[in-house]
């Protein structure tokens with residue numbers, strides 16, 4: 300059964316480790332992540348962006364697929380199904396569809412409007428037993444070839460949003476989605492420290508987990524980060540393994556054209572990436 304992410308993240312914050320949120324794109328992604336979490340006895344969060352939800356055939360399809368796998372693959376570790384960077388309408392759709400957690404990303408609104416909408420969604424999510432993440436300070440990334448450096452959130456605004464009763468908070472600390480540019484200045488631990496001082500026990504979320512070096516990840520965890528989102532890294536690993544299979548001409552040998560064979564190396568690559576991250580985040584054995 301899906302669970303809210305609140306308890307697993309409160310435990311992670313108290314135990315000084317982080318739980319990975321791995322974004323899913325299809326059945327292979329979902330199965331690889333769930334099986335790895337089970338094998339390593341780690342809690343896990345499956346992230347679904349609005350685009351990925353649409354791609355997979357809608358939120359209800361995703362809920363059906365994930366619930367089916369939990370049962371039929373005997374997944375007993377805590378698993379949360381979480382809407383990633385949801386807009387206002389998507390949050391309500393996921394609450395209805397059977398997600399166990401949502402993120403409302405109101406970071407592009409003026410702070411007053413972000414506060415107002417977040418407050419309303421906190422009540423709606425909690426009423427149905429879901430956990431909710433909010434965001435302060437937009438997280439940069441590549442858009443049409445222009446790479447934003449990643450804003451740093453205002454710690455006072457973080458405190459304001461934390462006080463609305465959100466279960467965990469994403470705050471920009473110079474992190475960005477996708478690959479980091481060569482001239483990236485790194486995470487702002489000064490900002491993170493200031494945010495944690497004001498928000499106390501609230502688990503903090505680090506987006507853009509792809510490509511952040513292990514020493515920065517460890518330092519971020521020591522300063523209160525309890526959830527780390529990874530998406531691009533699984534995509535890169537999947538693409539490289541699939542490319543290798545095709546370039547080696549394996550699809551042309553015997554029944555190598557069988558989709559289950561074509562997608563197998565990519566699925567294994569996702570498993571290897573998830574394992575590496577769970578080791579780095581310290582969540583193994585914490586289920």
Ligand code: 13P
Nearest residue numbers: 477506507509528530531
């Ligand atoms: P990356 O794609 O950089 O790993 O970021 C993932 C993320 O933050 C999803 O919200």
